[in-house]
Amino acid sequence: MSYTSTPVDMQELGEKIQQSSAFIEDIYTELNKVIVGQRYMIDRLLVGLLADGHVLLEGVPGLAKTLTVSSLATVINTKFQRLQFTPDLLPADLIGTLIYNQKEAEFTVKKGPIFSNIILADEINRSPAKVQSALLEAMQELQVTIGETTYPLDEPFLVLATQNPVEQEGTYPLPEAQVDRFMMKINIDYPTESEELEIMRRMAKTGKKEELKPVITTEKVLKARKVVDQIYIDEKVEQYIIDLVFATRNPEKYGLDDLSELINFGASPRASINLNLAARAHAFMEHRAYVTPEDVRTIAMDVLRHRIIPTFEAEAEEVTSEDLIDRVMSSVQVP
Known part of the structure; x- marks a missing residue:
């Protein structure tokens, strides 16, 4: 599609953008209740969500990667799964498997945790190539094959994978061709001194933490993607x-x-x-x-x-x- 060959009513499009993008501020406001700083990470996760692109996050432990991703899933009111990648993980643990039912004398499908909307693949480089390939195939094709049947994945489907740059022992680095399937790779840095002071004041409590509430739905995200295309x-x-x-x-x-x-x-x-x-x-x-x-x-x-x-x-x-x-x-x- 050539964007210059199609007449564009910029005023009309601008009004549509203003209306359909208003929820961005609502997301920031809600996330700020539990997350201090990390605006760069939140921005890039939202870019991935709106552009239908998976994101690879690299940073040392303790930088709120998991908290940010799970909080984002909460404010979008969507299904979220955190998968801890380990050396003994199998592809079936990710995508699901066939289970034989003796009573019915037939195989039934047990779907895996990948059948969700937002997937946090924690320490993706800790699992062998077969598991990485199973995840990356789902990312590319937006479908999973169990036995002889192919099942489409729900939309939006967003994989946010983390890597620890410090610990390299016992890891299986992602091949370049597989890393290329991620839209973005973002490096998460330490918070500033003032941000860390605020984090300490908020988190050094044993009481109940702030609860987030949904501000948009997955349907609104999918509609926003169509506007982004325009x-x-x-x-x-x-x-x-x-x-x-x-x-x-x-x-x-x-x-x-x-x-x-x-x-x-x-x-x-x-x-x-x-x-x-x-x-x-x-x-x-x-x-x-x-x-x-x-x-x-x-x-x-x-x-x-x-x-x-x-x-x-x-x-x-x-x-x-x-x-x-x-x-x-x-x-x-x-x-």
Whole structure:
């Protein structure tokens, strides 16, 4: 679909965006009752939810990843499952299995926890490849096969997976091709000093914690996704996305000759698609009917950081994928 070839009534679309995106502030207000700071993580989870994209979260334990995801599920009033990935987990523990009923002399299906709306895959890199593949297939196909029958997954279906960057012993790192299926990879950092003081004051109590209430429904989320699809993106902004992605594959074309020795593999075509989707979701959250280059720049690091593979030379020089993306973004001309 070409966004410039279709006449767009920007005023009408703008009014629709204002109405349909009003719930974003309601979500922030409700989540702030139990979560201090972490606005960046909440923003990116909402982008994933609106753009129908899965998110990989990386951060040390204790940064409220699980609390944030479970709280988000509560305020959306949707089904939530937390799956603790362990080395002895089996694919059947995730997707379900066939159980033989002796009385009826037939097999019955027992569906697994993946039949939910929001899945928190905790420490995904602690499980073997077969379990990771079962989850990632469900993410890609939005369906699960048990026996000879295929079952569609409910919408919205969002996988939020966590990785611990510190403990690497006993882990099974996700292959690059599988990591590429996540729309975004976000790095969760420690709270600021003032935020941690507030966290301590709130949480260092043995009494009953604040309870959240739902502010929107899954139906409203699905309607919002349809509105996100209508957000206008100009050809110049589309070309800017393509330039950013292609600069990671052919850096010399963009005056980045020295990066050729530092980038082993550039971003895949999924990067272009996801950058477009995520930028539109970000514009929606800003209550705008159009995408600006700043929307693209705001979200680009999270969409690209896990899709660029540095060379051994880059690793030897301690150059990270983030460093490479910074170079690309500072060199590619902004429209």
